[in-house]
Amino acid sequence: MSTVIERVELEALSERLEHTWKTPKTLYGELSSVDHKKIGKRYLATAFTFLLLGGLQAGAMRAQLARPESRLLSPEMYDQLFSMHGTTMIFWYASPILSGFSNYLVPLMLGARDMAFPRLNAFSYWTFLLSGVFIYSSALAGVMPHGGWFAYVPYTNAQYSPGLNMDFYALALLFLTISTTAGAINFIVTIFKTRCPGMSVSRMPLFMWSTLTTSVAMVFSMPALTAALIFLEFDRRFGTHFYDPIRGGAPMLWQHLFWVFGHPWVYIVILPATGMASMIIPTFCRRPIVGHVYVALATVSTGIFGFGVWAHHMFATGMPALSTTFFSAASMAVSIPSGIQVFAWLATIWAARRHVLATPMLFMLGFICLFVIGGVNGVMTASVPFDWQATDTYFVVAHLHYVLVGINLFPVLAGFYYWLPKMTGRMLNERLGTWNFWVLFVGVNLTFFPMHFVGLRGMPRRVYTYPAGMGWDWLNAVESVGAAVSVVGVLLFLINVFWSRRSGAIAPANPWGAATLEWATSSPPPEYNFTVIPTVRGREPLWERHDALLGVAGEEDFAPADAARAADYVGVYTEYRREGEPDPASLSLPTWRVLDEGKETLESTLLDADPQAVLRMPEDSIWPLILALALTGLFVALLFKAPVWTAIAGVVTLASIGGWLWPTEATFPPPRTAS
């Protein structure tokens, strides 16, 4: 088999691309980098730090609840901790960690060189980080939010929550919605417009479907949250009466607005994780997923159904029976697409001749187990009359943690074990990984399973202490022991990551023998991702032919982890001849697929991914960071009700936008066509 470009030519090309794409290794270079891989890793590290912070808060709460009538924490402290725990985990961990994976993986899986809007991407990250710093700065003054993560009014109105606690909450979340919305739009455009040639919609990896669904859900659910928060701040600051029942406002308005956002958000924090499952499980089953199209459809329909179930959080509020039964039916129906996904994974596992039980797969098996428990107890809470007993108790705490730990944390850890070698170039330790899995799996179940019982035995959630002898004592003690075991599990993961940085085996380009394009480039990938823009002819490009890969990484990078795997990954893609096709030697490599005349990637059509144009990617820029800092100033000024400073920060923000958009020569490159 002859190749189209010679290796020598290829090396020269790589050098040229490296020169074009390289970010200088200076502080300024790092701060102005718009490389999606850097940004993705920053997202992952930052979100994981928030997970650790939220975990510490949970640890303190479990210490308090380990025995009845404990006085370890004051009630005010406990309230701040559970509020920050929920807010952190939902907003600053669960969604951003998935954005981190998506940021890193989407362009690689699409065969693109960066996100569609790299500077906007950097801006999303900086605003995410700074909004997190903003809300955590409340801890310095001891005024962390204390209204729970869904902050029901009127408790969070100025009358019952004077002080800055809830202003921190409202403003930090408003700040974060900027990041989330910008990020979501970026993912949508990237997935729609930068897929490599041949990657028609039907051939997109399933992770694209889940990221896309999630991003669209974000764009449509965020406005409800933004409106809710702005009304709250208006009530608190300017004495409006959106939520004030005495003057004609309605506390229920908050609940509807919040949950119209909040329930789609639940799917936002689990769908990308189920997408990760659909990528990882087939790899370790050595076969494509069963029912690819149905999984994609199920993903999209979960995202849509997710908008029609919000009121199941409100079954005890005295809504009319017709509404509650409607939402009950919808909430049960939404589990059907999840059932389709689960059965697709089960069928894939069933159909395998061999299972590679590496750590990512162990976490995936654990994930399916926890997913089913979280689904079953979820359907129970969707049953209105039963929910009258279960809601606002530890039963719901059990349910939501099975969902969030099971369907978010476990796939995230699977994702780390699976993709971290791609990001760092080093494998994680398998033996430590196995321990990590089992310790965490036992710890999580020990923590959350007894919560079902303690809730049904009458323990309300969000109580800072409880009387002895009500039948809750030993169950709470078990939960606290489980929390300690879970902490050990997370520590094992951290140890593994740090161990791997120093001593992990060097990762080949495709250590797991996986099928998708992110494995078609070296580990870690070069700044420009791919030397030539790949062309795919199926859903599993690397499994399609028993050839080595060219133009992306050297063949030697594909030394398989074990000889047996060599038989099956493979096949590529670019400019390689398939049986019956014309001899590639007779074809010349079109220059638009090399794309080496600057920072470029390919724009393609929405459905078929036919090449359309060459996208000129922006250079690194410090402006996203400056704009994010200016916005931080604006939110701080708003927090302290300083009109003059607010005006100044507003002007600086506008000026930063001006600086960002200021035209330079590079803004107007000569037009290039794709064909």
Add this chain to the structure above:
Amino acid sequence: MSMLIQAAPLAVIAQLRQLYDRDPSMFQTVGPQSRMLAALGWTMTVIGVVVFLIVMALLLWPIWRNRNAPPVDGAPRPVSERAWILYGGTAVPALILGVVFVLTLAAYRRSAPAGPLPLTVKVIGHQWWWEVQYPDQQILTADEIHLPVGRPVKVIIESNDVIHSFWVPNIAGKTDAIPGKTNATWLEADTAGVWRGACAEYCGMQHAHMALSVVAQPPAEFARWAAQERSVAVAPTDSATLEGERAFLSSQCVFCHTVRGTQAGGRVGPDLTHIGSRLTIASGTLPNTRGNLGGWILNPDRVKPGTKMPAVPLASSQLEGIITYLESLK
């Protein structure tokens, strides 16, 4: 007195549990509503456990079957997409969910009271206590609901400040107390006894200590209780109590509390006209004993940090008198 509280919280709490006849569990049912909900819960639990076991079998069996597979990737086993996705993932779950939904609707229907509800109780949530009114009987009390056994009682639920949720797990599910909104539920206990209820919606610092007691008693006993509650406070008969009444009426207590039949007419805190006959103080936080009452009055913040009840400076003789007086208000 305050030493007593600090020294023995666990002993005090153990006493608290003794006030109630059963654990406040939704499965220890004493009324038709909770029995029906428990049956629904058990049915769904059984269905859920079966579903879980089947899925786990489908997950683990193929892995067990392949445990000795050679490390060579053979052609995958053929699978029927129709069987797995259409039947396994869609039709069977839809059927099971259909059954659960029908059970839900049936339970919903049966959750309504069977007949008319002659007796009405109005429960108003406050940070952090429950105001209890019987509008037709002109009864005003707090943190304690009395019911005639075997008779359904209508409960109207409102809130005075933030959102609370009214919940007596042994008898019925939750109903939120939302300011500006009037909700209703009903309670029927068919076993005489004392049952614990609690606030279930986070409502601030002392959400954890916002419990109430539901006392289900034979109708004759209930009528006696109602008659007693309707009456004004008993006048002191001995000098110690008289002294205590005087100390009470001249203290700051009267700005917030009412004792009907005296000049104490504050409406901020619970009505104390018959405090002496209540089972608990501080909303189900402590059993109503002399020691606990003293500790609570002397330093409310020690028992319920953040409580709206201020510590009132009192000489120890005044405090003793007030406790004696309050305990006499049967």
